[in-house]
Amino acid sequence: MSRTISIEDGITVGALADELQIPVTKLIGELFKNGIMATVNERIDFDTAAIIVEELGIDDIVLERKVVEQVITRSKKNTNGEGDARPPVVAVMGHVDHGKTSLLDAICNTTIVRGEAGGITQHISAYQVDHNKRRITFLDTPGHEAFAAIREHGAHLTDLVVIVVAADDGIKPQTLEAIRFANKAGVKIIVAINKIDKEGADSNRVKQQLSENNLLVEEWGGDTVVVEVSAKEKTNIDALLDMILLVSDVEDLRAVTAGPASGLIIEAHMEQGRGPVAVALVESGTLGKGDFVVAGSTYAKLRNLETTLGKPIDSASPSTPVVITGFKALPEFGNEFRVVASEKDARTVSAQNARDSASVASKGAMSGNELIRIINRKTELKEFNIVVKADVQGSLTSVIDSLKALDTEEVAVRVVGSGVGAVTEKDVHLAGTSNAVIYGFNITASSTIKQLAARDNVPMRMFKVIYELIDDTRAELTKLLPPKVIKTDMGRLIVRGVFKITRNEVICGGEVTKGKLVVPALATVSRDGETLAEVEIVGLKRGPQEAKEVLEGEMCGLSFKSASRVDLKEGDVIELYTQEVIQRTL
Numbered sequence: 001m002s003r004t005i006s007i008e009d010g011i012t013v014g015a016l017a018d019e020l021q022i023p024v025t026k027l028i029g030e031l032f033k034n035g036i037m038a039t040v041n042e043r044i045d046f047d048t049a050a051i052i053v054e055e056l057g058i059d060d061i062v063l064e065r066k067v068v069e070q071v072i073t074r075s076k077k078n079t080n081g082e083g084d085a086r087p088p089v090v091a092v093m094g095h096v097d098h099g100k101t102s103l104l105d106a107i108c109n110t111t112i113v114r115g116e117a118g119g120i121t122q123h124i125s126a127y128q129v130d131h132n133k134r135r136i137t138f139l140d141t142p143g144h145e146a147f148a149a150i151r152e153h154g155a156h157l158t159d160l161v162v163i164v165v166a167a168d169d170g171i172k173p174q175t176l177e178a179i180r181f182a183n184k185a186g187v188k189i190i191v192a193i194n195k196i197d198k199e200g201a202d203s204n205r206v207k208q209q210l211s212e213n214n215l216l217v218e219e220w221g222g223d224t225v226v227v228e229v230s231a232k233e234k235t236n237i238d239a240l241l242d243m244i245l246l247v248s249d250v251e252d253l254r255a256v257t258a259g260p261a262s263g264l265i266i267e268a269h270m271e272q273g274r275g276p277v278a279v280a281l282v283e284s285g286t287l288g289k290g291d292f293v294v295a296g297s298t299y300a301k302l303r304n305l306e307t308t309l310g311k312p313i314d315s316a317s318p319s320t321p322v323v324i325t326g327f328k329a330l331p332e333f334g335n336e337f338r339v340v341a342s343e344k345d346a347r348t349v350s351a352q353n354a355r356d357s358a359s360v361a362s363k364g365a366m367s368g369n370e371l372i373r374i375i376n377r378k379t380e381l382k383e384f385n386i387v388v389k390a391d392v393q394g395s396l397t398s399v400i401d402s403l404k405a406l407d408t409e410e411v412a413v414r415v416v417g418s419g420v421g422a423v424t425e426k427d428v429h430l431a432g433t434s435n436a437v438i439y440g441f442n443i444t445a446s447s448t449i450k451q452l453a454a455r456d457n458v459p460m461r462m463f464k465v466i467y468e469l470i471d472d473t474r475a476e477l478t479k480l481l482p483p484k485v486i487k488t489d490m491g492r493l494i495v496r497g498v499f500k501i502t503r504n505e506v507i508c509g510g511e512v513t514k515g516k517l518v519v520p521a522l523a524t525v526s527r528d529g530e531t532l533a534e535v536e537i538v539g540l541k542r543g544p545q546e547a548k549e550v551l552e553g554e555m556c557g558l559s560f561k562s563a564s565r566v567d568l569k570e571g572d573v574i575e576l577y578t579q580e581v582i583q584r585t586l
Helices: 013-020 024-033 046-055 100-108 145-157 173-185 203-212 237-251 343-356 368-375 393-404 425-433 447-455 466-480
Strands: 003-007 010-012 043-045 061-065 089-094 125-131 134-140 160-166 188-194 225-228 262-271 275-284 292-295 298-301 321-325 336-340 382-390 411-420 437-441 460-463 484-501 505-518 521-527 530-542 549-551 555-561 573-582
Touching: 003 013, 010 013, 013 024, 013 043, 013 046, 024 046, 043 046, 046 061, 089 100, 089 173, 100 125, 100 134, 100 160, 100 188, 100 237, 125 237, 125 262, 125 321, 134 237, 160 173, 160 237, 173 188, 188 203, 188 237, 203 225, 225 237, 262 393, 262 411, 292 343, 298 343, 336 343, 382 393, 382 425, 382 466, 393 411, 393 437, 393 466, 411 425, 411 466, 425 437, 425 447, 437 466, 447 460, 460 466, 484 555, 505 530, 505 573, 530 549
Parallel strands: 003 061, 089 134, 089 160, 160 188, 188 225, 382 411, 382 437, 437 460
Antiparallel strands: 010 043, 125 134, 262 275, 262 336, 275 321, 292 298, 292 336, 484 505, 484 573, 505 549, 505 555, 521 530, 521 573, 530 555
């Protein structure tokens, strides 16, 4: 009689072993055989658990997924005309190097772009500016293709998207992606045609490209607002802000400001001396110092509130980005947060959320779908093990997603560990035991950690630009690819006489019946269509003279070497070929 086991989206290895009534060592061994290095306290997702139960051959167990009702639900930013008017939240998106951050620099009168590694935005950044005695909240999203997850997240956070297109370059892949994200999120689009001061700028060409992608500009009879600007010369910046406020007025953006706050975590990182630090966007209610806040599986009593420029504040109303501290652990990028009544409630709700969310993927564990893909592969998968550390949660997610996108049917990235903050001793030990490379993104390692890594021969590579990290991983995966062997047939010889046979060498004579024979070359020796050996041709003779090649129709002598004795006979066939080994690339 079968027994049903109900589990949530994730379960620890130890708990699953208890449910299956088998030794935990047996379960860990089965996981390891399938490429999953897990300890007794690590969580695996439901799909992985189901596959492992099947692999173990336990026929009397039926796994079913337990559906758990979410404790925290997302509140709407708009309240159908209720509440108070609030500032618009605007995401600035577009192709890399089209001037998104430079435009924000001009709007905010800051020097953001100078601090960006490689000249590209690496995180979601939030700013709030005043214009005509009103506030506008801006989100700057990364433009590099590796940050697609952050860009999509940014589009869903906002009321309006400003898509920046360089007048001298036109619409590019990330531009189209930004348009798609904005349409998917159902938000209004304003196009800022930037760099109109540059030589080769052609705004009309950009407008034509926009119309070809279902964004017909207002002056051509459409409803897409277009503003031509120059971030460098600060041309038409006020006009752009005016249009943002005008579009926002049409949308009549409102939110309830009274009561407990709720919103989203848009960035999170560890900071020396302050611990977990998060950037949050308030969506409703008012957030204040001393509030108890739950975000995913962690909670905080807010010790400090600051603007994103570091100015202390006492409270934050809807559409306000704010830096908060006091969390027990680092909240996840994209976590919803909500103020609760007491620390007891905060502990209860965060514990419930921790049980509900089996965050296996964010920790680098293998999902059920990945496991199925590996089991079904006919070729042996070669894996490149890595430990990834990053400065903030958003970057960590994007780095891991980008590296996993490099996977093929032959080679794959295996994230054995990940986290936010500097490289620790635990990271080095994990990398050492799993033969992994440590990748750091926008972080540092202490001299003690560097010495430990050097002692244990653990490679540790630090990067400040994401595409350099991706290129390094691609190069490592390329080394794992089996080389491509190009075989070129040369000629065929029919053996007419055998002169000498030793353990490793044979000398014979014969007639070239096809192509030409050359030396050096490789060859296949066959008899009646069956292969006898693979050998190396070491000598050719035409009569008594050494020859480098012998043509079709000629008689010659031939000698070859082999790894084992070949009992050659008259009538055997020797087919010569050359082969070139080429290293493949991803």
